[in-house]
Amino acid sequence: MKAFSRLLESLYYEPSTLGKTRLLLDYLRTTPDPDRGYAVAIIAGDLSLPNFRRAMVLELIRARVDSTLLALSHDYVGELSETVAHLWPAPQAEQSDLPRLHEVVEALRHTPKAQLPDYVAGLLDRMTSPERWALLKIGAGALRIGVSARLLKQVLAKFGDQPVERIESLWHGIDPPYLPLFDWLEGRGPEPVVTERLTFTPVMLAHPLEARDHALIMPDTYAAEWKYDGIRVQVVHSGIGRALFTRTGDDISGSFPDVLAHLNFHAVLDGELLVQRGEKTGTFNDLQQRLGRKAPSAKYMADYPAAIVAYDVLFLEGEDVRACSYDQRRALLQAALERHRPEGIRLSPQLPYGDFAELEALRASVDNASVIEGLMLKRRDSAYVAGRPTGPWYKWKINPKLVDAVLMYAQRGSGKRSSFYSDFTFGLWAGNQLLPVGKAYFGFTDAELKDLDKWVRHNTLNSFGPVREVKKELVFEVAFDAVNPSKRHKSGYALRFPRINRIRWDKHAQEADRLDALEALVAVR
Amino acid sequence: MTHPRDWIEVRPEGVWCRPGDFFIDPMQPVESAVVTHGHADHARAGHRHVFATPETLAIMRSRYGDNHFSDAEHPLTYGQSVDINGVRLSLHPAGHILGSAQARLEYDGATIVFSGDYKRRADPTCVPFEPVPCDVFVTEATFALPVFRHPPLEDEIARLLASLRQFPDRCHLVGAYALGKCQRVICALRAAGYLETVYLHGAMQRLCELYQSLGVDLGALEPVTAENARTLAGRIVLCPPSALKDRWSRRLPEVLTAAASGWMRIRARAKQKGVELPLVISDHADWDELIQTLTDVGAPEVWVTHGRDDALVHQATQMGLKARALHLIGYEDDAE
Numbered sequence: 001m002k003a004f005s006r007l008l009e010s011l012y013y014e015p016s017t018l019g020k021t022r023l024l025l026d027y028l029r030t031t032p033d034p035d036r037g038y039a040v041a042i043i044a045g046d047l048s049l050p051n052f053r054r055a056m057v058l059e060l061i062r063a064r065v066d067s068t069l070l071a072l073s074h075d076y077v078g079e080l081s082e083t084v085a086h087l088w089p090a091p092q093a094e095q096s097d098l099p100r101l102h103e104v105v106e107a108l109r110h111t112p113k114a115q116l117p118d119y120v121a122g123l124l125d126r127m128t129s130p131e132r133w134a135l136l137k138i139g140a141g142a143l144r145i146g147v148s149a150r151l152l153k154q155v156l157a158k159f160g161d162q163p164v165e166r167i168e169s170l171w172h173g174i175d176p177p178y179l180p181l182f183d184w185l186e187g188r189g190p191e192p193v194v195t196e197r198l199t200f201t202p203v204m205l206a207h208p209l210e211a212r213d214h215a216l217i218m219p220d221t222y223a224a225e226w227k228y229d230g231i232r233v234q235v236v237h238s239g240i241g242r243a244l245f246t247r248t249g250d251d252i253s254g255s256f257p258d259v260l261a262h263l264n265f266h267a268v269l270d271g272e273l274l275v276q277r278g279e280k281t282g283t284f285n286d287l288q289q290r291l292g293r294k295a296p297s298a299k300y301m302a303d304y305p306a307a308i309v310a311y312d313v314l315f316l317e318g319e320d321v322r323a324c325s326y327d328q329r330r331a332l333l334q335a336a337l338e339r340h341r342p343e344g345i346r347l348s349p350q351l352p353y354g355d356f357a358e359l360e361a362l363r364a365s366v367d368n369a370s371v372i373e374g375l376m377l378k379r380r381d382s383a384y385v386a387g388r389p390t391g392p393w394y395k396w397k398i399n400p401k402l403v404d405a406v407l408m409y410a411q412r413g414s415g416k417r418s419s420f421y422s423d424f425t426f427g428l429w430a431g432n433q434l435l436p437v438g439k440a441y442f443g444f445t446d447a448e449l450k451d452l453d454k455w456v457r458h459n460t461l462n463s464f465g466p467v468r469e470v471k472k473e474l475v476f477e478v479a480f481d482a483v484n485p486s487k488r489h490k491s492g493y494a495l496r497f498p499r500i501n502r503i504r505w506d507k508h509a510q511e512a513d514r515l516d517a518l519e520a521l522v523a524v525r
Numbered sequence: 526m527t528h529p530r531d532w533i534e535v536r537p538e539g540v541w542c543r544p545g546d547f548f549i550d551p552m553q554p555v556e557s558a559v560v561t562h563g564h565a566d567h568a569r570a571g572h573r574h575v576f577a578t579p580e581t582l583a584i585m586r587s588r589y590g591d592n593h594f595s596d597a598e599h600p601l602t603y604g605q606s607v608d609i610n611g612v613r614l615s616l617h618p619a620g621h622i623l624g625s626a627q628a629r630l631e632y633d634g635a636t637i638v639f640s641g642d643y644k645r646r647a648d649p650t651c652v653p654f655e656p657v658p659c660d661v662f663v664t665e666a667t668f669a670l671p672v673f674r675h676p677p678l679e680d681e682i683a684r685l686l687a688s689l690r691q692f693p694d695r696c697h698l699v700g701a702y703a704l705g706k707c708q709r710v711i712c713a714l715r716a717a718g719y720l721e722t723v724y725l726h727g728a729m730q731r732l733c734e735l736y737q738s739l740g741v742d743l744g745a746l747e748p749v750t751a752e753n754a755r756t757l758a759g760r761i762v763l764c765p766p767s768a769l770k771d772r773w774s775r776r777l778p779e780v781l782t783a784a785a786s787g788w789m790r791i792r793a794r795a796k797q798k799g800v801e802l803p804l805v806i807s808d809h810a811d812w813d814e815l816i817q818t819l820t821d822v823g824a825p826e827v828w829v830t831h832g833r834d835d836a837l838v839h840q841a842t843q844m845g846l847k848a849r850a851l852h853l854i855g856y857e858d859d860a861e
Contacts, residue, residue: 012792013796015801066843069671069839069840072836072839073671076670076672076791082791082792083672086671086672087671133792412799418782419770419771419772457772
């Protein structure tokens with residue numbers, strides 16, 4: 001338990017992914033089973049402790065601390081686990097030994113509900129404040145220490161010198177404390193077999209189409225489809241249930257019960273998650289409304305109905321079809337969709353073209369109103385391969401949109417950039433005032449960053465903590481993929497994927513674009 | 526006896542003693558000022574008469590020049606008293622930083638003690654806090670929430686030294702208040718057996734020299750210069766908190782950012798400041814020390830100046846004391 005507490009503490013303060021990776025690897029190498037497996041489960045958010053509730057923690061602390069002081073403290077600290085960790089009236093005695101992590105986890109799992117508060121209180125009494133924080137975070141579930149499930153899998157892959165795709169495909173088929181997984185990663189046992197489970201199959205990814213690849217693209221070799229601006233998902237339905245995964249293997253079934261219900265045959269499909277109202281496809285903004293909801297209400301699902309545009313099939317009726325060619329898989333997918341006619345799942349249409357010039361015309365025809373962000377080009381004879389192989393799949397995004405905006409605020413970055421003003425908020429003219437429309441922190445070189453940092457320091461009007469308001473004199477050419485109406489922004493617009501395309505040292509702020517420039521580019525609902 | 530509420534007023538310049546016609550830690554230049562200690566939010570330049578300990582006056586001269594006052598300095602050693610228009614003023618140790626004092630005022634049979642900033646922990650750089658009996662005790666409340674419990678200084682110093690051993694190729698840059706905290710941290714490093722040269726940001730040099738001239742031994746100190754900056758991997762460098770993320774720190778090799786402050790107890794606050802190694806080291810009383818002090822001083826009435834006054838007023842009331850907040854602004858100590 002002490003080692004785990006130290007790990008959480010270091011991970012929390014470590015700013016870089018590289019550093020976090022090193023801390024996790026050290027921990028995995030020096031911690032015995034089954035402690036390390038439980039630690040992984042806790043950090044991945046895969047440990048379920050139904051009786052360790054917030055209400056129980058609140059009750060414990062209320063019995064020990066004056067209610068006014070508790071309320072003032074909670075209000076000041078902001079987070080309950082940390083508030084309780086600091087407030088807990090522990091006898092400041094000598095450091096006492098604590099049980100091992102697996103003993104704590106097993107006790108938290110198996111202690112009857114009525115006795116759990118006493119067990120937790122007994123532990124808290126023997127702990128230091130950081131140890132109490134660790135214990136309470138185990139119960140709270142959401143650690144917020146800047147380690148994603150994805151990073152954890154990458155660390156495990158590195159630890160066992162295995163490709164991350166194999167960890168991902170195993171992940172949903174194994175349980176804490178993952179003893180067979182560690183046996184395999186340390187070369188003591190075979191790769192764990194997971195079949196009768198709802199698992200994620202690693203997805204195939206595309207390379208951007210470069211000018212030198214244009215000659216490869218011919219109608220007989222490459223099929224063309226739209227590239228959608230939604231969320232890439234994998235929807236799974238087998239004899240034992242259904243699940244919806246993101247492209248990195250996060251299970252988002254809970255947020256989209258309506259989508260899961262649509263798939264009425266056994267298959268693993270690859271597709272795009274979109275909001276679909278009849279014939280009309282919603283914007284990415286609409287989709288974001290749904291994404292945040294862990295358990296959406298019926299009204300929410302009716303207002304933002306989710307649907308899938310399917311473009312590939314990996315398994316069909318229990319059979320692995322990934323080795324089949326793209327054309328064969330597509331025929332299978334089309335036939336299955338025609339036979340079962342699932343509501344809310346439609347086939348991604350193929351785009352016939354005669355030559356490359358026609359494809360270019362198609363790409364140029366995409367208007368800003370659509371939820372299409374470009375073209376996908378898929379080699380007809382290619383198998384479905386996990387990862388990002390070069391050649392079979394290309395993505396060809398439409399040209400970004402550009403506006404000239406004026407720098408308004410600059411904020412210091414983090415990690416290596418912490419002494420540089422590297423996060424820029426920029427705005428467009430509305431009358432004779434500027435309204436902020438977005439924020440970007442990349443698109444410039446290191447040398448340009450130095451110049452920008454210097455400019456910010458010499459042109460500061462006001463400082464607010466890490467943020468500086470600057471003279472409204474520097475113009476950025478900002479590139480972005482789309483613009484959506486937004487109630488959250490004062491300007492009324494939100495840019496998708498904004499980045500600094502060019503720094504216009506030469507341009508006067510008065511010549512920057514007006515807010516109306518976005519109106520013309522806005523994605524229509 | 527005249528109750529202090531009838532002769533003490535809160536004015537825009539600060540707390541004013543009417544019969545004595547002087548202010549305590551005024552924010553603006555005034556005729557007569559009693560200055561409890563040398564931190565910039567308490568000690569300002571430009572008063573006509575300044576009453577303070579000899580050490581505080583030395584700090585003010587070092588910071589603001591020999592002409593920080595326009596008429597006279599009135600040095601008062603601890604316990605020495607002076608009569609100002611019928612008000613008896615004396616200064617008593619507060620344990621906050623070198624020269625820091627509580628101000629005791631006695632008038633028409635009533636006494637009031639202004640604590641200034643204080644702490645109860647041992648600090649080799651200053652004289653420890655002394656409880657002074659009074660009718661009204663005026664206390665600070667910087668860390669007046671029960672979540673603030675400062676760990677032992679030795680534990681925090683041990684964490685810094687452990688990190689130095691674990692990451693010998695990283696320059697350990699410690700943000701610390703230039704007056705008091707800096708010197709206390711250096712003393713604690715020496716006490717823990719760290720005898721290497723400690724490197725200083727320019728803003729700390731003069732104050733360290735002043736401490737040494739007043740008899741506080743700080744061991745080997747060197748300024749960070751353009752020449753030596755790149756060679757400071759594995760060394761301890763002290764700088765004011767504001768310089769942690771300044772361009773100044775760019776030339777140091779592989780910086781590991783630490784900060785010595787009572788605020789470091791709150792994780793989000795440390796993280797927000799980009800601190801990787803938060804050291805909970807404070808020159809203010811923590812919650813337990815504040816409560817202990819109310820008991821030790823034994824005054825039936827408590828006034829709370831600045832900080833988290835609502836919690837301390839609540840606690841004092843629970844303890845059966847009469848308590849109220851003065852709502853003084855301008856003394857919040859963010860960099861502490």
